[in-house]
Amino acid sequence: MNFRQLHQGPELLKIANVWDAGSAVLVQSLGVPALATTSAGLAWALGYADGNHLPIEEHVAALRRIARVARVPLSADSEAGYSDDPATVAANVMRLVEAGAVGINIEDGAGLPALLCRKIEAIKAAAAQAGVDLFVNARCDVWLKNLAPGRAVEEVLLRARDYAAAGADGLFAAGVTAVADIQALVGGQPLPLNVMARPALPGLAELQRLGVRRISAGSAIAEAAWGRAQRAAAGFLQHGACDELFDGAAPYPQINGALNAANADQS
Template sequence: MNFRQLHRGPQLLKIANVWDAGSAVLVQALGAPALATTSAGLAWALGYADGNHMPIEEHAAAVRRIARVARVPVSVDSEAGYSDDPATAAGHVMRLVEAGAAGINLEDGAGPAALLCRKVEAIKAAAARAGVDVFVNARCDVWLKRLAPGREVEETLARARDYAAAGADGLFAAGATVEADIAALVAGQPLPLNVMARPAMPGLEALQRLGVRRLSAGSAIAEAAWGRARRAAEGFLAEGACEALFEGAAPYPEINNALGAASQLAMGLHTTS
């Protein structure tokens, strides 16, 4: 099943966002039908802050490494396309597509909706010229950026309709958590709705009932990994605590074997392709 079809299936698509080839192998082994990157986790792994700071060359190289081990579709968070110029942003997104992305997230941030529309149009035109199908998930940051206090639903719906007219394939209402708001977003615009994990998010059964098509972990798994690694390192550096380092850890052979098998399979596919 391709990435677009996964948004039409009977089950809500759950995305446990990854940030490198190793995390991609781990999540894929758990049976995930698709992979998607977290821009934050990927930027942090490369030594950059999140927020459109990654050089496109490094981002594309990281996506290529993830795609090398992927056996399911990969969607890539392209942030805002790393440019305010639609043609340049489209060129950057196509670099990620060439590296192996089947879909992309593209955010409006605090910028005008019209700018994201022009970027979506430019990306769709570039994809058509290249003869590839790219699922464009338009991320609306009205909640995250607090752009319309008390009017979040109305503002997001207005933007969603514009994004759909520009050619977007999905709407990512990052930060929406209230059931009534989510129901209004599903009913009030034509795109499959993606929401992001938050402590206050309704449960999976409720989201399915409301008509949500995609639930993303966002940067939460990468944040959890950072927090646990920090606690382990703090204990070791402060007290030389060795036993605590191994609490909850995956055994070395398990990790190494999983990566070894993924590498061998990738090499075999490359040799026969």
């Protein structure tokens, strides 16, 4: 099943976002139908802050390393495309496609929705010219950035219709958690709905019942890995706490074996 078909059901597409080739091997070993990157986790792994600070050359190189071990469709979070110029954004996205992406996320952030529309149009035109079926997931940050207090649903629906008209293939309403809001987004616009893991988000069965087509972990798994590593390192440095280093850790042979197997597939 290709990446586009995975958004059409019958199962809710669950994306445990990855940030490097090793995390891709780990997640892929759990039997997922697709991989997708977290822009935050990928930027952090390369020593950059999240938020369109990652040089496109570094992003392309990192995605190419992930694509090397990927055995399922791979989508890339392209943030805001690393430019306000739609033609430059399209060129950047096509570099990610050449590195192995079959889908992308592209976000509006705090910018004008009309700008994201122009970016989507430029991306779809470039993909069509290259003969690529690229799934463009339009990320709407109205909830994440509290851009429309008291009228978030109405604002997201307006943007979703514009993004769909520009050629978007999916709507990523990052930060929405309320059942009534999710219902309104599923029924009020034409795109398959993607939500992001949050403590207050309904469970998987409820999301599927509501008609959500995709759920993403976002940066949560990368944040959990950072937190676990930070606690282990602090305990070791402060107290020489060796036992804590191994509490809950994956065994060395398991990690090394998974990576040996992933690389053996290349031969």
